[in-house]
Amino acid sequence: MSQAPCTGAETAKPEPAGRSDGGVRKILLGWTEIPRCVAEVTRDSGNPLWGLACGTLKGAGRAIPITISGISETLSSGLCDSDRASVRPDELNRQLR
DSSP states (O other): OOOOEESSOOOOOOHHHHHHHHHHHHHHHHGGGGHHHHHHHHHHHOOOOHHHHHHOOOOOOOHHHHHHHHHHHHTTTTOOEEEEEEEEEEHHHHHHH
16 A cells, blocks of 8 residues: 655655654643743743643643644654655656746
């Protein structure tokens, strides 16, 4: 069974194992945005209660997309043949001329 080629420009893409590795890292460490943002907001405002409240919301707003991105990268890492792209800009330009 052949894999479907990726769409997109011909750029240096990470290998599937590298994408999976980065995805797992995002899944495992995405939550660290919460304490980081709490510390940043506390430092900037000087108020620990404001840092805890606002920093938690800000951190969760960053952590959730990072974690979802990691899940997406991990699940799709083996689905795409990065050596073959269905859309190649140079071939497309030749066909349009």
